[in-house]
Amino acid sequence: MCSAYPQAVLDAAGSFVNTVAWHCYAENNDWGVLTQFHEKNPNVAQYQTECWTSPTNTWYSTIDFVMGPMQNWASGSIAWTLGSDTNNGPHLPGGCGTCRGLVVVDTSAGTYSKTLDYYLMGQFSRFVPRGATALASTGSTDYGGGQKFEAMSFVEPDGSRTVVVQNNFGNEVFLTVKFKGGETWSGKVYKESLTTWQLPPASG
Incomplete structure (x- = not known):
């Protein structure tokens, strides 16, 4: 994944461009490139607009292409194929x-x-409404090879909060979420799952 092309476009015609779209067809997707791009272009919106869903992928690949970009300043993520028939069509030759x-x-x-x-994408599209803001968080762990436990938290326009947790491990994990104000919420996250917690606005 490389930011050279969108950066060249912005450098040449930045007054006409306010949004950049990313695709995920690189051999290894390093979504940290989006953070680097944001640091250089903080007023440019970013979206992940093309990743494929396939029965040949891992069960969690869709979570990766939604959560990965949004952990790195993307405002949203969509799948390449919204609907298909039972033969994965129709599509153009090639x-x-x-x-x-x-x-x-x-x-x-x-x-x-x-x-x-x-349903995996629905954990975000249903429970993270338009206008929500992603919160900085710590505690996510990625050991490589698909072994990871990651979480994202959001505050919604009405002040309520959403926490989406990905557990790729083969065992349950007991999670405690602590917010900056000192408030804590705890619960079980089932093995090999994507879990969403909806929490009320912070007290006080």
């Missing part, structure tokens, strides 16, 4: 034959089903 939509339509039966990726 297009992605393994990209499955968030919703899969069985054209023969006239029915549709929602995939795991649909």
